[in-house]
Amino acid sequence: MQYQAVVRKFGPAEEVVGIERAELAPLSRDQVRVRLLARSINPSDIITISGAYAGRTTLPFIPGFEALGVVEACGEEVRGLVPGARVLPVRSAGGWQEFKDTDPSWCLRVPDALSDFEAATSYVNPMTAWLMLHKKIGLRPGMRIAINAAASSIGSILIGMANAVGVEPIAIVRSEESLARLRGRLEAVIVERADGDLAACLAGRSGLDAVLDCVGGPRASVLADALKPGGYFLHYGLLSGESIPPSFWSSHPEIAFSYCHLREWVHSEAMVEVQRAYSEVATQIEGKVIATEVREVFPLEKIGNALRSALPFRTGGKVLLA
DSSP, X not given: OEEEEEESSOSOHHHXXXXXXXXXXXXXXXXXXXXXXXXXXXXXXXXXXXXXXXXXXXXXXXXXXXXXXXXXEEOTTOOSOOXXXXXXXXXXXXXXXXXXXXXXXXXXXXXXXXXXXXXXXXXXXXXXHHIIIIIISOOOTTOOEEEESTTXXXXXXXXXXXXXXXXXXXXXXXXXXXXXXXXXXXXXXXXXXXXXXXXXXXXXXXXXXXXXXXXXXXXXXXXXXXXXXXXXXXXXXXXXXXXXXXXXXXXXXTSEEEEOOHHHHHHHSOHHHHHHHHHHHHHHHHTTSSOOXXXXXEOGGGHHHHHHHXXXXXXXXXXXXX
């Protein structure tokens, strides 16, 4: 028997995620069974639970895109993985349970140098940041970039990765509390107050090579105004709850706009390339170039308490299930 966090109808996570006990099915000959040790609660999990991706999500399902585990058993046809190996099973949800049966080729190898909590936060945010900086915009010394929600978990990772190649970003935050949390080398910090004028704050900082936006809403246009012709606008989140207005595209025909979804890249890329990228990210975590703060840890069976602590998402670290 094992504990599983199960969603049987879409809706607010605190209302629709329940803990159930389930029998372990026989292990398939071509799969591995991973005993999961630590799991993150991420916005992508909550969005999926809400039903935003209902067209590609079959009910009931077990959430959790980011979880560290140890291989418990291998089907007789499995080669290349052995019991005891530390892995991140990716390419599908299912992390919010005690055991996950999966394709061994979908398991990223986790170095022993990472702690369990470091490993459990080493995939979604760090790999998204790596994808944006190194695959999408081709980060290199001398580039000028702006990051909003810069004191968030992924914001701090973006700053650390940029600093590693000699780039000092413009960090945009919404409060003095967030300002106090910023670490790293920065060209400037802008505190964007609710009644403030972001355009005035950005005055004199035009000619940016890239904007990394996880907020959306009408202020996306103000950020795009600071880009140089041909500059990159990467949109990867919607913290404002507001979509980018249709006028954005007609008023900025000269920029290179792109959404950034880690899931799409992982599903389209050969796993050997995903492992290579993950190894780069793991090395940066091991070297303390980037880090994720863990705020609270709950046992899996206390998923309700964990969700109440994690939501709404804010600065101050990740909530984990262990």
